[in-house]
Amino acid sequence: MIGVSEQVVIARPGTELLRPASWDAHERLGDEDAAIHEELEAEQNILSVDRFSLFYGKQQALHEVSMGVPAGKVTSLIGPSGCGKSTLLRSFNRLNDLIDNVRTEGNIYLSGQPIYARNVDVIELRKRMGMVFQKSNPFPMSIFENVVYGVRLAGERHRGVLAEVAERSLRGAALWEEVKDRLHGSAMSLSGGQQQRLCIARAIAADPEVLLMDEPCSALDPIATGKVEELIHNLRGEYTIVVVTHNMQQAARVSDYTALMYLGRLIEYGPTKAVFVNPHRRETEAYVTGRFG
Ligand SMILES: Nc1ncnc2c1ncn2[C@@H]1O[C@H](COP(=O)(O)OP(=O)(O)OP(=O)(O)O)[C@@H](O)[C@H]1O
Ligand SMILES: [Mg+2]
Numbered sequence: 258m259i260g261v262s263e264q265v266v267i268a269r270p271g272t273e274l275l276r277p278a279s280w281d282a283h284e285r286l287g288d289e290d291a292a293i294h295e296e297l298e299a300e301q302n303i304l305s306v307d308r309f310s311l312f313y314g315k316q317q318a319l320h321e322v323s324m325g326v327p328a329g330k331v332t333s334l335i336g337p338s339g340c341g342k343s344t345l346l347r348s349f350n351r352l353n354d355l356i357d358n359v360r361t362e363g364n365i366y367l368s369g370q371p372i373y374a375r376n377v378d379v380i381e382l383r384k385r386m387g388m389v390f391q392k393s394n395p396f397p398m399s400i401f402e403n404v405v406y407g408v409r410l411a412g413e414r415h416r417g418v419l420a421e422v423a424e425r426s427l428r429g430a431a432l433w434e435e436v437k438d439r440l441h442g443s444a445m446s447l448s449g450g451q452q453q454r455l456c457i458a459r460a461i462a463a464d465p466e467v468l469l470m471d472e473p474c475s476a477l478d479p480i481a482t483g484k485v486e487e488l489i490h491n492l493r494g495e496y497t498i499v500v501v502t503h504n505m506q507q508a509a510r511v512s513d514y515t516a517l518m519y520l521g522r523l524i525e526y527g528p529t530k531a532v533f534v535n536p537h538r539r540e541t542e543a544y545v546t547g548r549f550g
Contacts, residue, residue: 291323291324291522291523291524291525291526292524292525292526292527292536292537292538292541293324293523293525293526293527294525294526294527294528294531294532294537296527296528296531297325297327297514297526297527300325300327300328300330301327301328302325302326302327302328303326303327303328303329303367303368303466303467303497304325304326304349304365304366304367304467304497304499305324305325305326305365305366305369306322306323306324306325306326306345306363306365307323307363307364307365307366308321308322308323308362308363308364309321309322309323309345309348309361309362309363309364309365310322310361310362310363311341311344311345311348311353311359311360311361311362312359312360312361313356313358313359314358317521318341318344318521319341319344319345319348319521319522320520320521320522321362321363321522322341322345322363322518322521322522322523323363323523324516324523324526326467326497326499327497327513327514328497329493329494329495329496329497330493330497330498330512330513330514331489331490331493331498331499331500331511331512331513331514332497332498332499332500332512332513332514332515332516333499333500333501333502333507333508333511333512333514333515333516333529334346334499334500334501334502334515334516334518335501335502335503335505335508335515335516335517335518335544336517336518336519336524336544337519337544338503340518340519340520340521341518341520341521341522342471342501342518343471343501344521345518346388346469346471346499346501347471348361348365349365349367349372349386349467349469349499350372350382350383350386350388350469351372351373351377351379351382351383352383352388354379361373367382367385367386367466367467368466384407384463384465385465385466385467386465386466386467386468386469387460387461387463387465387467387468387469388460388468388469388470388471389453389456389457389460389468389469389470389471389473390456390471390473391471391472391473391475391476392476393449393452393453393455393456393476394456395444395445395447395452395455395456395459396444397443397444397445398443398444399440399441399442399443399444400427400436400439400440400441400442400443400444400447400455401419401423401440401441403444403455403458403459404422404423404426404427404455404458404459404462405419405422405423405462406459406462407459407462407463408422408462408463411463422462423440423462424437425462426458426459426461426462427455427458429457429458429461429492430454430455430457430458430461430488431454431484431487431488431491432451432454432455432458435451436451436455448481449476449477449478449481450477450478450480450481450482450484450485451481453473453474453476453477453481453485454484454485454488457473457485457488461492461496465496466496466497467496467497467498467499468492468496468497468498468499469498469499470489470498470499470500470501471501472501472502472503473485473489473500474486474502474504474507475503475504482507486507486510486511489511490510490511493513500512505533505545508529508533509529509530509533512529513528513529514526514527514528514529515527515528515529515532515533517532517540517541517544517545519540519544524538524540524541525537525538525540525541532545533545
């Protein structure tokens with residue numbers, strides 16, 4: 258009887274071709290097999306991922322991922338839960354170093370310099386790549402002190418310079434108008450969406466080259482999400498942005514390029530519109546039309 262019910266499931270319209278195909282493809286998928294669209298070849302990459310693998314103990318979370326991240330563009334990482342998006346994002350600024358038993362193979366290059374090399378100053382590396390997390394994490398201090406935190410830590414004491422950094426960063430994060438009269442009030446009194454923009458302001462205050470964002474809007478309402486998306490759009494050009502999102506409409510709205518990951522592998526990577534409208538791989542089509550994942 259179990260066999261019959263399995264057949265019923267497999268025979269459901271729309272799934273019968275895709276389920277087996279995606280699993281087969283996964284079995285077959287070799288290191289060179291990711292569909293990387295040719296438009297990416299014309300780009301100047303700020304980050305280059307070269308056959309990068311990552312293991313949590315014995316469990317392999319990334320399998321020989323190779324991709325470039327174009328400078329000044331917004332790149333989205335999408336894919337089903339557990340496929341390795343956050344792991345890859347954290348690998349860019351070596352946040353995975355903080356987790357026990359993590360081992361890597363291959364390398365990632367920032368402007369041609371290897372990120373995984375013995376002599377890399379990880380603190381310096383993280384200054385060059387700001388990170389914004391899913392849950393906003395303002396420090397329990399004033400709005401002003403949150404923004405200038407890193408700059409102060411780096412030794413800047415001049416009030417005028419700090420004020421200038423705060424204003425520039427808050428304007429950059431589209432928060433200035435809302436907070437300019439309460440800069441010395443607690444950051445904790447801001448709304449969720451404002452707190453997330455404050456975290457973006459704090460990240461850009463350090464003048465990073467790359468902004469890494471892990472589901473920055475998942476805790477926000479549609480209006481706050483709209484503001485953060487607009488911000489991502491406006492920061493493009495000045496910064497390179499890599500954004501992990503579960504929301505495919507968001508990827509379509511904010512990003513120039515989209516990479517689909519599945520089970521720790523890069524499946525397809527190309528201009529966002531092409532990935533959504535004219536994907537090269539069947540797994541991508543199945544995912545973007547909501548048929549698996
Ligand atoms: N700290 C950790 N220790 C052990 N395994 C981990 C750790 N973090 C992630 N993993 C495993 O690595 C794999 C990839 O996880 P990751 O968090 O990168 O996925 P994700 O694509 O970001 O998923 P989600 O969409 O749910 O956030 C998963 O199998 C996960 O269980
Ligand atoms: Mg994640």
